[in-house]
Amino acid sequence: MDHTTFITFNQQEAYDLLFQDFPDVVNITELCEMLGGISSKTAYKLLQENKISHFKIGRTYKIPKINILLYLNLFTLNFDRHHFDALPH
16 A cells, blocks of 8 residues: 655645745846746846736836746646657757
8 A cells, every 4th residue: 555645735835835946026136046047138038029928117127026937837736748849859
């Protein structure tokens, strides 16, 4: 008999655990870290294409952490599986 324990999280618990070392509103540098070390050029492109909801204060981009989680599809139940497949070569 398998004694594997399954842990279930509601959205609030997941939010509390994921990226817990980051503030609730991050800047470009923190966004890059949260998305696995992407370049700032790529981060700006994601924001300019409105792929991640954000706001600006003066010339500074501010990104609510919840919007990054939404971008990563962590708060949606209906996501397209093909987004997680490897890119064709």
